């Protein structure tokens with residue numbers, strides 16, 4: 001009988017994602033450990049001086065320096081590629097390091113790209129403030145309006161960048177329709193899939209070229225470490241992204257890689273259960289407050305699209321209480337179990353006021369165009385017993401007269 005380690009792709013590709021997340025990518029040391037080893041080393045030694053020369057020349061397999069390769073990080077990257085269904089993947093120190101690396105490696109001065117309006121605040125800072133300094137221009141479009149993507153194309157357009165569902169309004173982008181437009185024009189598509197994880201949404205099944213993550217969110221999933229990842233073709237990752245990473249050094253530490261790897265073992269379980277909790281709470285809240293934006297609700301204007309491209313409605317809700325900032329902050333202040341926190345994708349339920357926190361850096365006019373109003377709260381649903389969450393929401397809502 002043959003024992004499988006997790007590196008033989010002929011075998012690991014056949015496994016289902018929940019198995020890949022636990023078994024994929026394992027390289028056992030001579031001790032035969034069951035859980036992946038944590039290799040804390042910055043360098044590697046060579047038997048012979050000639051080995052070093054050959055490895056630097058790329059003529060011999062093996063590690064040379066942890067900015068180039070690391071055994072623990074490599075195991076995580078293999079797992080991530082497998083569960084994404086991508087040819088390969090690379091990790092970075094944060095989600096923003098991943099987004100920045102993709103954009104700076106794929107674009108050059110004189111290039112143009114198109115970005116969905118509602119995006120993570122720092123992603124919009126890249127498009128609005130950083131990249132223009134290097135001669136890279138962006139057109140901002142309403143991501144939900146497919147025609148706007150088409151109309152934004154210029155002769156020098158190289159890339160489409162979007163989130164779906166969007167943070168924090170939970171609007172969707174029709175992945176397949178936008179990718180079809182990009183393909184026709186030879187444009188690279190990049191999706192920030194942090195809100196979904198590959199358990200809930202597989203953008204590559206709908207034609208996306210590059211899938212980027214804040215692995216800080218559902219992948220670690222327990223609020224411990226920052227991490228980012230990028231999955232794509234061998235050609236994009238090895239030829240475009242890798243030279244940038246290896247020479248600029250936004251690497252993920254082996255320790256954080258190990259923590260994320262432990263998180264991945266329960267990614268499917270957590271994603272499904274937290275989505276179930278989110279669906280129950282969305283239905284509960286919809287009866288109590290003026291509006292809830294959640295792709296799993298029939299009232300979501302893109303519910304049919306959600307059913308097409310997402311397995312569940314996800315784990316995040318946008319709540320609109322109907323009045324002003326004071327009302328929204330009062331609800332937060334009356335919560336007893338759910339934390340006031342701007343993080344998301346944790347086992348703990350977290351709620352934040354995007355207007356005054358995550359999106360406070362966006363100009364008010366643009367914030368309103370994004371649909372981020374003063375009465376809005378973002379609710380990341382955790383893994384607690386849903387009845388306890390419901391009771392906490394109920395008592396806090398009653399205290400503010402809802």
Ligand SMILES: *Cc1c(COP(=O)(O)O)cnc(C)c1O
Nearest residue numbers: 094095096120167194214216227
């Ligand atoms: C959190 C987040 C990021 C940034 O990730 P970090 O790990 O915090 O750097 C990017 N995009 C989305 C959608 C996020 O939620």
